[in-house]
Amino acid sequence: MLVVRNLRVRYGRSVAALHGVDLQIAADSVLAVLGSNGAGKSTLLRTISGTLRLHRGSVVAGEVEFAGRRIDRLDPAEIVRLGVVGVPEGRQVFARMSVEENLRAGGIGARTAQARTLARARVHELFPVLAERAKQRAGLLSGGEQQMLAIGRALMSAPKLLLLDEPSLGLAPKIVDRIGEIIREIHAQGTAVVLVEQNAVMALRVADHAVVLETGRTALSGTAADLSASDDVQRLYLGGHAESEATAEAEARGAAEQRAAVRGLSRWVA
Amino acid sequence: METFLQLVVNGVGKGAVFALLALGFVVIFKATEVVNFAHGSLVLVGGYLVVVTRDSLGWVGAAVVGIVSAGLLAILVERLLLSRSKLADANSLALLTIGLDVIITEEIVRRLGVTVPFLGEAWDAQPIQVGGLTLFRTHLVAIGVGAVLVTAFFLAFRYSDWGVAMRAQAENREAAALMGIRSSRVTATAWLVAGLLAGVAVLFIATQDFSGSGLSRGTHSIALAAFPAAILGGLDSTAGAVVGGLVVGLTEALSAQYISFDFSKSAVFLVMLVVLVARPSGLFGTRESTRV
Numbered sequence: 001m002l003v004v005r006n007l008r009v010r011y012g013r014s015v016a017a018l019h020g021v022d023l024q025i026a027a028d029s030v031l032a033v034l035g036s037n038g039a040g041k042s043t044l045l046r047t048i049s050g051t052l053r054l055h056r057g058s059v060v061a062g063e064v065e066f067a068g069r070r071i072d073r074l075d076p077a078e079i080v081r082l083g084v085v086g087v088p089e090g091r092q093v094f095a096r097m098s099v100e101e102n103l104r105a106g107g108i109g110a111r112t113a114q115a116r117t118l119a120r121a122r123v124h125e126l127f128p129v130l131a132e133r134a135k136q137r138a139g140l141l142s143g144g145e146q147q148m149l150a151i152g153r154a155l156m157s158a159p160k161l162l163l164l165d166e167p168s169l170g171l172a173p174k175i176v177d178r179i180g181e182i183i184r185e186i187h188a189q190g191t192a193v194v195l196v197e198q199n200a201v202m203a204l205r206v207a208d209h210a211v212v213l214e215t216g217r218t219a220l221s222g223t224a225a226d227l228s229a230s231d232d233v234q235r236l237y238l239g240g241h242a243e244s245e246a247t248a249e250a251e252a253r254g255a256a257e258q259r260a261a262v263r264g265l266s267r268w269v270a
Numbered sequence: 271m272e273t274f275l276q277l278v279v280n281g282v283g284k285g286a287v288f289a290l291l292a293l294g295f296v297v298i299f300k301a302t303e304v305v306n307f308a309h310g311s312l313v314l315v316g317g318y319l320v321v322v323t324r325d326s327l328g329w330v331g332a333a334v335v336g337i338v339s340a341g342l343l344a345i346l347v348e349r350l351l352l353s354r355s356k357l358a359d360a361n362s363l364a365l366l367t368i369g370l371d372v373i374i375t376e377e378i379v380r381r382l383g384v385t386v387p388f389l390g391e392a393w394d395a396q397p398i399q400v401g402g403l404t405l406f407r408t409h410l411v412a413i414g415v416g417a418v419l420v421t422a423f424f425l426a427f428r429y430s431d432w433g434v435a436m437r438a439q440a441e442n443r444e445a446a447a448l449m450g451i452r453s454s455r456v457t458a459t460a461w462l463v464a465g466l467l468a469g470v471a472v473l474f475i476a477t478q479d480f481s482g483s484g485l486s487r488g489t490h491s492i493a494l495a496a497f498p499a500a501i502l503g504g505l506d507s508t509a510g511a512v513v514g515g516l517v518v519g520l521t522e523a524l525s526a527q528y529i530s531f532d533f534s535k536s537a538v539f540l541v542m543l544v545v546l547v548a549r550p551s552g553l554f555g556t557r558e559s560t561r562v
Binding site: 049050075076077080081085086087088093096097104105106153156157 | 434435437438441442445446452
């Protein structure tokens with residue numbers, strides 16, 4: 001459904017953010033994208049949703065294909081109309097508008113009034129709290145509710161592929177679990193999901209497949225189960241026994257050669 | 271007391287016109303963060319086309335031509351000049367509009383030559399006597415037209431898809447883009463609306479009752495009073511633009527009578543300064559305070 005090939009992206013003239021990212025996601029699946037700060041996760045999502053230009057970034061090489069069509073030169077509105085919708089990091093709800101108006105803004109990309117009504121019913125069913133608080137200003141919602149609104153807003157145009165950028169950021173563990181359930185529910189209703197997360201525990205529980213980005217490259221990819229079992233991922237992202245990030249990184253470097261040998265994982269070479 | 275009441279009516283009449291202009295600034299600023307310094311020249315172009323076409327089309331036809339051309343010119347400016355430099359800083363784009371303003375204004379002034387044509391009016395120029403009050407019809411019509419347009423604008427801004435898209439983009443450009451809101455369309459319609467409102471405003475400005483002067487460089491400087499109106503209301507507040515317009519209109523009318531006519535222009539800017547000292551983002555503005 002979505003294929004990213006050898007994607008290289010930079011900001012401005014010199015700051016390279018992605019050095020060759022490859023990944024693909026089948027229709028009807030959830031792909032987790034893991035990686036530490038600065039690995040290029042958000043840049044990847046910006047490239048897919050076409051908002052890279054707003055950050056003065058540009059695609060230097062490679063391509064992004066959705067449903068057989070290249071989308072890396074399209075503007076964000078066209079990409080939304082093809083069925084790819086993003087939920088930005090930090091939620092970014094329209095704080096001064098009401099909950100209902102936020103959903104309405106999300107539905108502007110929908111094709112027909114009927115599609116909007118259907119989407120709104122689906123969103124209200126998934127997030128009853130958004131129906132209860134329809135008239136409230138979005139800025140007054142709690143963090144968890146804002147995240148639900150941000151996801152609900154994105155679902156208003158009935159996307160085929162939903163891009164989530166760190167939906168667990170800054171939320172209490174209980175809410176994070178709830179968000180995980182919601183992602184599964186959205187997936188069960190037939191929307192594919194790309195889930196960018198630092199919270200690897202939640203992401204790997206929800207996803208079918210996962211990739212790990214390291215400094216702008218796809219370092220590992222495989223099924224979520226295989227990645228959960230891999231030593232590197234255990235150490236780096238699942239709170240294994242490493243004492244600090246620095247020692248974890250050193251160990252990871254030492255283990256680099258063994259990586260490819262881990263059963264079921266393929267190593268990407270840029 | 272009668273003088274005072276009469277001044278209030280005059281002030282509100284002028285204020286309604288300033289409100290239309292200030293609303294134009296605010297709409298453009300909200301959509302793009304660009305302060306459009308070429309607003310005065312849009313006013314002149316609208317007025318000039320009324321002057322040119324009035325003899326053949328009559329007042330109503332000419333007024334429609336003037337309003338539409340001001341709107342189209344605004345769209346052209348946005349499409350041909352501003353949208354080409356998407357990544358340019360909003361401040362450099364504001365400087366670009368200053369240059370444009372000078373070019374357009376000088377061209378219209380050159381075409382007018384020594385003439386200072388009144389745009390005339392479709393209504394009877396005789397003032398109405400109510401009790402001891404002398405009311406100018408131009409002011410009354412301006413209040414009526416202003417009320418209708420401002421109401422229509424607010425209804426659209428609050429309830430239409432255009433309004434939702436516009437407010438979403440004003441609040442968060444990236445999130446709006448992610449929702450599939452077409453930023454170029456929102457921006458172009460913002461300029462169109464501002465241009466149309468400028469075209470309406472000039473029909474009142476270049477009349478005997480409003481300014482005592484026809485279309486000229488003076489029309490441009492009168493239109494500039496909409497700047498303090500927009501700024502003291504809060505550059506990102508549509509309601510502020512309307513209130514600001516009324517404050518400016520009333521300040522001008524009252525200070526011209528009770529202090530001196532020459533002082534009335536500076537009085538407007540004094541009021542603006544006082545407001546800005548007390549509330550740096552204007553009466554209803556939020557932008558600066560939310561950013562800090």
